[in-house]
C-alpha cells in the first residue's frame with residue numbers, strides 16, 4: 220500500500236515554483252529579492268510556453284500576449300527578463316553545455332535555469348533565494364569562467380560582440396494606436412493621450428496615432444474601454460484599402476481576433492452589415508470580445524469555414540465587399556512579435572517550404588472563392604507575410620480568374636512608397652510594407668470590379684429596347 224502524504228508534504232506539493240516542478244518551501248524573502256524571485260518564476264512559465272511552441276513550430280501565442288495575461292503580475296520586469304534571456308539564450312546554452320553542471324533534475328526546469336543563469340552572468344545580482352538559485356550560485360565561478368573561454372574561442376572581446384554575430388534586428392519602432400471612432404473621435408483621443416505621451420497623427424491614415432517606441436499602453440483606460448486599439452500601421456491599412464461604403468453588406472472572411480472587422484465597422488459608421496466568418500471555435504471567443512469592446516452592433520459572427528459558404532445563397536446575394544486576411548506564415552510580423560529571439564528563427568532559417576505551399580494553396584482557394592460572390596464589387600487580400608509565394612504569386616495565379624469575373628487590380632494608396640515585387644504586369648498596384656522601416660511586413664492587394672462591368676450589372680436599361688435612342692444610349696454607356 221502506498222504511503223499517505225503528510226499535511227506538510229501536501230503543502231509542499233502545492234508550492235510549485237512556477238516552472239511546473241516542485242520546489243522546496245518558498246524562502247522568506249523581502250522587497251526586491253522577493254519580487255526578483257517571483258519575476259523569475261513567472262518568466263520561466265512564459266518562457267516554457269514560448270520555447271515549446273517554437274520547438275513544435277506551433278506557437279500558441281506571442282511573447283507579448285502571454286505577458287499581458289492577467290496571471291502575470293509584474294509585466295514589465297517579466298517581459299524584460301524574458302527578452303534578455305532569449306537574446307542571450309544561445310550563449311547561455313553554450314555555457315551550460317560546456318560547464319556540464321545540469322543533471323536531469325535541473326534539465327527538467329531548464330527555463331528557470333536559463334533565467335537565473337542570465338541574471339548570474341549578465342543581469343542583476345542573484346540572492347540565494349530558491350533551490351534553483353542556490354544550486355546555480357554554487358556554480359557561479361564555473362559559469363563565469365566558461366563564458367570567458369567561449370568569448371576567447373569565438374575571438375570576440377565581449378558579449379555584445381558575440382550577440383552582434385547573430386545580427387538581431389532593431390525592434391525599436393513607434394507604437395501605433397488606432398482610434399476606434401465608434402467610441403471616440405480622433406482629436407479627443409489625441410488630447411487625452413497627449414497628457415502623458417508625445418503623440419502625433421499619422422499622415423496616411425486619419426484614425427491612426429503614433430507614440431514613441433516602447434510606450435506601454437496595455438493597461439491604459441482608453442485601451443481597456445475600447446476607445447483605442449493597439450494596432451500596427453500596416454494592419455490598420457487593410458480595412459481602409461477596402462473602404463466599404465456605409466450601408467454595404469461586407470464579409471470579413473477570416474476574422475478572428477477581429478481587429479480588421481471592427482475597423483470595418485468604424486469605417487461603415489454603424490450602417491450596413493458585416494459578416495465575420497471564423498473557422499476556429501476557440502478564436503471565436505476572442506472575436507466576440509473584440510466586437511463587444513468596439514461597441515459595434517452590426518457584426519454577425521459566423522463560426523464557419525469560409526470555403527463552405529455558398530456564394531449563391533440568397534443571404535449572400537447583396538455582399539458587396541470582402542476582406543480576406545487568411546492564415547499566413549506571419550513572417551512579416553515576426554520581429555514585432557519578437558520571434559527573432561526564438562531559437563528556430565535566430566539563425567534565420569524559417570523556410571518550411573511544405574508549410575508555405577500549404578498556406579499558399581489555401582490562400583489561392585479562399586481568394587477564388589471570394590471572387591465568386593455575385594454582387595461583390597471589391598475584395599481586399601492581405602497577409603502579414605513577406606514571402607512572395609503567399610503574396611504576389613497568389614495574386615498572379617488568381618488574376619486571370621479575377622479578370623474573367625470583371626475585376627482589376629487597383630491601387631488603394633497612390634502615395635504609398637513600397638510596392639509589390641515586380642513579378643507580373645500590374646504588380647505596381649500591390650502594396651507592401653517593409654518590416655524594417657514600417658515595423659511589420661504586410662501585403663495588400665485590392666481587386667475592384669471594372670466600372671463598365673458594374674454598370675452592366677445594374678441594368679439601367681433593358682438590353683433590347685424598342686426605342687432606338689435608348690438602345691443606342693445603352694450600348695454607348697455599357698459597351699457591346
Ligand SMILES: C[S@@+](CC[C@H](N)C(=O)[O-])C[C@H]1O[C@@H](n2cnc3c(N)ncnc32)[C@H](O)[C@@H]1O
Pocket residue numbers: 472473474475476477478479480496497498499502523524525526544545546547
Ligand atoms: C491572420 S488571422 C486573421 C486576423 C484578423 N483579420 C485580424 O485582423 O484580427 C486568420 C484567421 O483565419 C482563420 N481561418 C483560417 N482558415 C479559415 C477558413 N477556412 N475559414 C474561416 N476562417 C479561417 C484562422 O483561424 C485565423 O483566426
